Amino acid sequence: MAELIGGLGTSHVPSIGVALDRGLRDTPDWKPFFDGYIPAQKWMADHKPDIAVVIFNDHGNAFFLDRVPTLAVGVADRYKPIDEGWGPRAVPDFEGASAFSWHFVDQLVENHFDPLVCREIDVDHGLQVPMELFFGRPDAWPVKIVPIFVNTIQYPIPTPQRMWDLGRVLRRSIESWLTDDRIVILGTGGLSHQLQGTRAGFLNREADRAWLDEIGPNPEKYRSMSREDYVETFGSEGAELIMWLVMRGAMDARVKTLHKHYFAPASMTGAGMIVLENEDAA
Amino acid sequence: MAELIGGLGTSHVPSIGVALDRGLRDTPDWKPFFDGYIPAQKWMADHKPDIAVVIFNDHGNAFFLDRVPTLAVGVADRYKPIDEGWGPRAVPDFEGASAFSWHFVDQLVENHFDPLVCREIDVDHGLQVPMELFFGRPDAWPVKIVPIFVNTIQYPIPTPQRMWDLGRVLRRSIESWLTDDRIVILGTGGLSHQLQGTRAGFLNREADRAWLDEIGPNPEKYRSMSREDYVETFGSEGAELIMWLVMRGAMDARVKTLHKHYFAPASMTGAGMIVLENEDAA
Amino acid sequence: MSDQIPETPLFVRSHGDIGYPLNKMAMSLCQAENREAFKADEEAFLDRYGLSADQKRAVMDRDWEAMVRLGGNLFFILKISAIDPVPITAIGAAQAGMSHDDFVYGRLGKVRHG
Amino acid sequence: MSDQIPETPLFVRSHGDIGYPLNKMAMSLCQAENREAFKADEEAFLDRYGLSADQKRAVMDRDWEAMVRLGGNLFFILKISAIDPVPITAIGAAQAGMSHDDFVYGRLGKVRHG
Numbered sequence: 120m121a122e123l124i125g126g127l128g129t130s131h132v133p134s135i136g137v138a139l140d141r142g143l144r145d146t147p148d149w150k151p152f153f154d155g156y157i158p159a160q161k162w163m164a165d166h167k168p169d170i171a172v173v174i175f176n177d178h179g180n181a182f183f184l185d186r187v188p189t190l191a192v193g194v195a196d197r198y199k200p201i202d203e204g205w206g207p208r209a210v211p212d213f214e215g216a217s218a219f220s221w222h223f224v225d226q227l228v229e230n231h232f233d234p235l236v237c238r239e240i241d242v243d244h245g246l247q248v249p250m251e252l253f254f255g256r257p258d259a260w261p262v263k264i265v266p267i268f269v270n271t272i273q274y275p276i277p278t279p280q281r282m283w284d285l286g287r288v289l290r291r292s293i294e295s296w297l298t299d300d301r302i303v304i305l306g307t308g309g310l311s312h313q314l315q316g317t318r319a320g321f322l323n324r325e326a327d328r329a330w331l332d333e334i335g336p337n338p339e340k341y342r343s344m345s346r347e348d349y350v351e352t353f354g355s356e357g358a359e360l361i362m363w364l365v366m367r368g369a370m371d372a373r374v375k376t377l378h379k380h381y382f383a384p385a386s387m388t389g390a391g392m393i394v395l396e397n398e399d400a401a
Numbered sequence: 402m403a404e405l406i407g408g409l410g411t412s413h414v415p416s417i418g419v420a421l422d423r424g425l426r427d428t429p430d431w432k433p434f435f436d437g438y439i440p441a442q443k444w445m446a447d448h449k450p451d452i453a454v455v456i457f458n459d460h461g462n463a464f465f466l467d468r469v470p471t472l473a474v475g476v477a478d479r480y481k482p483i484d485e486g487w488g489p490r491a492v493p494d495f496e497g498a499s500a501f502s503w504h505f506v507d508q509l510v511e512n513h514f515d516p517l518v519c520r521e522i523d524v525d526h527g528l529q530v531p532m533e534l535f536f537g538r539p540d541a542w543p544v545k546i547v548p549i550f551v552n553t554i555q556y557p558i559p560t561p562q563r564m565w566d567l568g569r570v571l572r573r574s575i576e577s578w579l580t581d582d583r584i585v586i587l588g589t590g591g592l593s594h595q596l597q598g599t600r601a602g603f604l605n606r607e608a609d610r611a612w613l614d615e616i617g618p619n620p621e622k623y624r625s626m627s628r629e630d631y632v633e634t635f636g637s638e639g640a641e642l643i644m645w646l647v648m649r650g651a652m653d654a655r656v657k658t659l660h661k662h663y664f665a666p667a668s669m670t671g672a673g674m675i676v677l678e679n680e681d682a683a
Numbered sequence: 684m685s686d687q688i689p690e691t692p693l694f695v696r697s698h699g700d701i702g703y704p705l706n707k708m709a710m711s712l713c714q715a716e717n718r719e720a721f722k723a724d725e726e727a728f729l730d731r732y733g734l735s736a737d738q739k740r741a742v743m744d745r746d747w748e749a750m751v752r753l754g755g756n757l758f759f760i761l762k763i764s765a766i767d768p769v770p771i772t773a774i775g776a777a778q779a780g781m782s783h784d785d786f787v788y789g790r791l792g793k794v795r796h797g
Numbered sequence: 798m799s800d801q802i803p804e805t806p807l808f809v810r811s812h813g814d815i816g817y818p819l820n821k822m823a824m825s826l827c828q829a830e831n832r833e834a835f836k837a838d839e840e841a842f843l844d845r846y847g848l849s850a851d852q853k854r855a856v857m858d859r860d861w862e863a864m865v866r867l868g869g870n871l872f873f874i875l876k877i878s879a880i881d882p883v884p885i886t887a888i889g890a891a892q893a894g895m896s897h898d899d900f901v902y903g904r905l906g907k908v909r910h911g
């Protein structure tokens with residue numbers, strides 16, 4: 120059967136991608152941020168996944184407000200970087216793990232999820248930036264992807280528990296995928312930020328560091344927080360942290376936190392990442 | 402609180418609408434079919450709902466295969482009849498019960514459903530025909546609508562149990578809707594038909610009559626049938642009968658079957674309808 | 684979802700993959716301007732959509748059985764039938780391999796009037 | 798979902814209803830030809846989308862605080878900021894009612910370099 124080799128969490132702030140595009144990676148403003156990802160890049164290069172399942176939110180690019188999917192899954196063979204208003208970014212197209220995507224969709228519907236199944240869709244910085252942070256900027260990506268789009272823009276957004284349960288179905292899908300595929304899961308978004316209202320610029324460094332410390336060993340409290348709790352603690356846009364719960368829910372109850380990194384502010388966000396492995400992993 | 406005044410089930414065969422458009426209602430081919438709906442029309446006129454929640458499947462009109470929603474809910478103020486290839490039909494636009502729609506969407510997401518939330522969408526014969534069968538062809542519809550779109554076209558389609566659970570959330574949404582609205586639920590589609598493959602033209606009159614007899618008093622067996630069972634029993638396109646389970650799941654455990662009617666074939670379908678009231682209804 | 688009920692194709696992933704260009708072309712016929720373009724030059728219209736040679740021939744021949752076999756989903760190919768137009772029972776009869784009368788009055792059991 | 802966390806507008810139904818024309822216009826700026834049309838004649842471009850007078854003025858004034866207050870969702874109005882362009886931190890500062898420096902080095906706590 121397929122192997123879940125690890126779960127990573129990371130911010131997907133668009134300014135990170137812009138910094139890479141403009142060659143600012145080693146400037147004093149950005150170097151401490153990017154350097155913190157080096158251990159994760161090494162982990163990824165050593166562990167050689169075949170498939171990266173990436174959970175992120177579309178930021179008003181692939182979807183408009185006319186029809187907002189609570190949950191969407193890509194089943195395509197190919198995903199292009201989308202024009203978000205600045206022209207499409209010069210990153211390579213992503214190859215889709217379409218067979219596994221369809222298997223996952225079957226499992227989702229059988230397990231009472233209601234996905235929007237997307238054969239044609241493009242991907243924004245929410246997926247591009249995590250891929251660049253962990254895989255660099257290769258000529259071609261060394262993995263195929265399965266994009267999972269979660270609505271975190273228009274209320275009602277899904278509950279943290281729902282995200283956890285989605286992770287459990289993802290885990291079952293991996294376990295019932297009868298191939299040698301090595302699969303890594305990227306939960307993305309956050310950490311704390313608020314972009315709207317007079318509290319714009321809100322950051323909660325303390326809560327962010329606690330998240331990075333606790334999401335591995337003690338995720339239950341994050342699963343049982345309400346959506347309002349997330350907004351209050353992490354800021355209105357920080358509520359997208361619920362997407363890391365998909366990754367964490369797919370992992371074992373007991374995990375090892377191999378690497379973590381925090382840097383604030385990256386643009387208007389508390390940014391960072393984590394690398395988790397199942398404790399009983401070979 | 403709002404009142405669930407009843408649940409109706411009906412076919413939504415497009416030829417029914419065409420027959421009305423062409424003035425064929427009283428021809429020998431069609432008269433027995435349409436006459437059977439008269440008691441339901443009288444029921445509807447007597448019971449005066451404010452809102453009709455209509456569960457149906459889009460037939461490749463509002464949605465294409467590029468992005469197939471397992472479950473979509475309309476939240477618009479207005480829905481127009483869509484061009485399905487013959488030009489839009491000359492039925493009046495539908496006014497949307499948008500406030501109740503949004504309340505229902507909140508309840509859905511809180512109760513772990515993952516709807517596609519549609520502010521802009523048009524409706525095909527799947528909704529138009531049931532409305533015409535029960536309300537006639539007025540200058541303006543006497544109710545507002547909430548359209549619920551279920552994918553029954555591309556596998557995987559939802560499970561019967563999922564449809565029942567959707568009905569339970571719809572019921573809770575009605576009970577928590579603090580207005581005087583009188584709400585009727587229309588489950589639509591079916592009955593037996595198969596439009597594809599060498600078994601095209603398949604009908605199962607016996608199973609259809611049993612469905613109409615049993616969906617009121619003994620729905621459990623239909624809830625626990627598999628999707629394969631539906632296809633085998635009712636034909637591949639007859640599997641859309643699962644949508645009646647949304648209506649039935651929203652009703653009480655004990656219901657009265659006030660009217661039922663069956664007529665086959667209407668085009669290539671076993672057609673018919675049912676009118677149910679909660680047994681303890683005032 | 685097993686695809687094994689006799690004589691009953693289900694619209695599973697493989698059918699959708701193969702039929703995608705055909706279904707997309709058919710969907711476009713929901714717009715009046717596309718119907719006009721189709722009627723004006725059918726082959727050129729089909730060529731815009733990347734149908735396979737077999738799919739193109741099936742459409743131009745109005746071979747409904749072949750269209751379904753080649754991944755066409757009934758609800759989309761119905762929009763092709765709107766062009767001529769052709770009744771849905773003819774599409775059913777073609778797939779069942781029966782004459783229209785046998786299909787309607789035999790298999791469907793429709794009662795003849797007057 | 799109660800809309801009652803201080804200083805924190807949530808993009809609930811009412812915001813979406815009011816802001817719909819503004820957000821739809823902003824979304825259209827994802828296409829290069831629309832960006833060109835916007836730059837060529839901004840007022841005419843806005844008039845295509847049925848913005849309220851207040852929304853139109855807010856966009857033409859690049860009044861980010863007003864745009865959000867009038868139902869604009871940040872991710873859509875960000876595409877308006879791509880036109881000039883304007884950094885996202887300026888949008889944040891405008892909403893917080895602070896100077897850009899106070900916002901970035903004060904509220905966000907960014908460290909000044911060299």
Ligand SMILES: [Fe+3]
Nearest residue numbers: 176245308359
């Ligand atoms: Fe995001």
Ligand SMILES: [Fe+3]
Nearest residue numbers: 458527590641
């Ligand atoms: Fe249908």
